[in-house]
Amino acid sequence: MTSPIPAEMIEALKNVDLGSVSYRPTATIGSTDPSFRYDRPATHGIHRETVRVPMRDGSHLECDLLRPAGPDGEPVEGRFPGIVYELNAYSARDLFVHGAAYFVQRGYVAAVASVRGSGGTPGHVVPFGRQEQEDDHDLVEWLAGRPFCTGRIGQMGVSYGGHLTYLAAANRPPHLVAAIPVQAFSDWYENTVFRGGIANARIRDWQRATAPDTLDIYPEHPLYDDFWRERSVKARWENLTIPVLDVGGWLDTYRSGMVENFTARPENTWMVAGPWEHGMLPGQIEDIGAACYLAWWDHWLTELPAPLPQAKVTSYEMPHHGWRQFTAWPPTEARETRWVPAPGGALGTVTGRQPPSEAEFETHGQGVRFTTEPLERDVTMVGNAVLTLQAAFSADDGHIAVVLEDVDEHGEAVRVTQGWLKASHRDGHEHQVPVVPGTFHDVQVTLWPAHHRIVAGHSLRMTVSSQDYPNIDSDAPPGTVTLRLGDSATHLTSPVMPA
Structure with a gap:
């Protein structure tokens, strides 16, 4: 089936010209932390092609592959680090290709792919189950094995793509070096489907549009069992060993997941919590742009001396009191x-x-x-x-x-x-x-x-x-x-x- 983009994501993007999104930060934190104003000029054009990425069971994922290109639009010679920029069920790869292009122009290979049952990929959408996780693993390793890739891979994504990014980090594909989950869960049961054990009424429209089979399946698992553990980052926190830039919003439905994941693995996680609602960050106030994302990838995937955020926690004090930085969460002074x-x-x-x-x-x-x-x-x-x-x-x-x-x-x-x-x-x-x-x-x-x-x-x-x-x-x-x-x-x- 084909899934539409969720309404909250459309709302966040309604005033954004996707063809000319500025990836420079509007967040005032950029004036005090170099990581949030980091940039370097574009050096390449973009070559885009749609490919079928083979999966271990013989099926495939439909994927837009973006490579650094010369003036003629053809891929340039050389090997580049790779980013799985987005993997989700929303059949809207064009939307995310615009964001991926920023990194490709600066020397990265990027993949924007659709999970099974979406965007031309055969099958049915089964959110965050074993099949999707195995497919994500295979996508990371496929990208790492391309002759034009250095084999150093990062993964990022927002909402659905953020959830899969955290699950990928927990599953540890050999070539996944770092991750940026945006507005992502720690546990699908606790953060989304059953809140305190009570069914979440808000999620049903999303289920109908994206994965209607879950309307019957989820009520069959009202208690926390192996069905939910399979879809949980929380159940595998000990596996989160790669560097993670954990980005979310204080108005987001996944702020519990953001904080839980950070506090479980503070030694290798940096948290950025802004004044944001659920959905894409471009167009929202205090948007951090792509500056700290580029700095993150340059730091972990290349040999460039790019800065990390100056503090483990960068947080916007709601409702309108500006950015603060802390060494821990909750802050040690609290x-x-x-x-x-x-x-x-x-x-x-x-x-x-x-x-x-x-x-x-x-x-x-x-x-x-x-x-x-x-x-x-x-x-x-x-x-x-x-x-x-x-x-x-x-x-x-x-x-x-x-x-x-x-x-x-x-x-x-x-x-x-x-x-x-x-x-x-x-x-x-x-x-x-x-x-x-x-x-x-x-x-x-x-x-x-x-x-x-x-x-x-x-x-x-x-x-x-x-x-x-x-x-x-x-x-x-x-x-x-x-x-x-x-x-x-x-x-x-x-x-x-x-x-």
């Missing part, structure tokens, strides 16, 4: 702060014993809200906030959805982060544990990571409910949820930068 919800909807940092109380909400209602007083000083949240709570459900299972918002003096709210958990998954997603109606259970909800400054005069608001459509399905069992308050039975913690 200190854990605790907020305690109280009856009446207060959210404070008061410690010590509090009288016990309860807060109750309907599972199909709006939940309960707790809000701080206007802050006396800025609070910059970094890393993952965690809500620890004691909750009782009237049904034999339940959903907890937690949303944190930055609320200004006029009541306007900006979402900072969110997290979800099916109560029967409170001990992990590999098996369910009983939920006894009317009994308080200890539950811990880890929210997506954030780098967000709530300025003085604004408030932090926490909503606890069973609903957050379309991030999760609205299929919580009907009934009530009761939260136990007092004595810090329910409390929110987050790493916070010193004021």
